[in-house]
Amino acid sequence: MDKAVGVVVFPGTNCEHDVVEALVDLGVPHRLIWHRETDLMDLECVIIPGGFAHGDYLRPGAIAKFSPVMKAVSSFATSGRSVLGICNGFQVLTEAKLLEGALQKNAGLSFICDVVECEVASRNSPVTSSLELGEKLRLPINHFEGNYTCAEDDLKRLLDEDRIILRYVDNPNGSIGDIAAICNKDRNIVGMMPHPERAMSDLLGSSSGRKILASLLERSAVLS
Numbered sequence: 001m002d003k004a005v006g007v008v009v010f011p012g013t014n015c016e017h018d019v020v021e022a023l024v025d026l027g028v029p030h031r032l033i034w035h036r037e038t039d040l041m042d043l044e045c046v047i048i049p050g051g052f053a054h055g056d057y058l059r060p061g062a063i064a065k066f067s068p069v070m071k072a073v074s075s076f077a078t079s080g081r082s083v084l085g086i087c088n089g090f091q092v093l094t095e096a097k098l099l100e101g102a103l104q105k106n107a108g109l110s111f112i113c114d115v116v117e118c119e120v121a122s123r124n125s126p127v128t129s130s131l132e133l134g135e136k137l138r139l140p141i142n143h144f145e146g147n148y149t150c151a152e153d154d155l156k157r158l159l160d161e162d163r164i165i166l167r168y169v170d171n172p173n174g175s176i177g178d179i180a181a182i183c184n185k186d187r188n189i190v191g192m193m194p195h196p197e198r199a200m201s202d203l204l205g206s207s208s209g210r211k212i213l214a215s216l217l218e219r220s221a222v223l224s
């Protein structure tokens, strides 16, 4: 299959079909990747969707980081191709140390299921390169552990290197610096708590997520 996007599935992942629906909507070929797979090199882009990988046991992503696919995700990213972790995918990427920081329990200790406003804090990422700086986005969130935190020097580095990609306008979960999405130093690994795949159409509340995914897929040359 040509230029496909991989969607990683761990036991307990539950948003893979939302991502697949979004990719189908965008007309992009995809392949589901079981967490035991170790070769992703036929793909152009990898998405780690939301859910509860390995039941979130110990803490979200703590077991998923040992799944065989994660070594492959790391090599895939080293090859320069893009990786997007959405919600639980972001949690997995921080646990795997592919992104710094951690997602801790929401301030207020409740599960939040809502649509929130975010703004583009940097255009220098695969998911925001076709958006405007400061552009407001309406995106669904759906998490208990979405409160991003990191060491002070990591936060300084994120700021200095322009690696904060999205910020919450009205911080719903206590995330440091209102952070909703970050990228790595090479700018090809992105973690975001909001769910772009659930914001694909104005008719269903918002099409902000469509812009994010379209930007990612254009960058990965699977969408022109």
Ligand SMILES: NC(=O)CC[C@H](N)C(=O)O
Pocket (backbone or CB within 6 Å): 015, 049, 050, 051, 052, 053, 056, 060, 086, 087, 088, 089, 091, 142, 143, 144, 145, 146
């Ligand atoms: N939507 C998701 O990916 C959810 C969940 C996540 N594991 C949490 O509750 O923090």
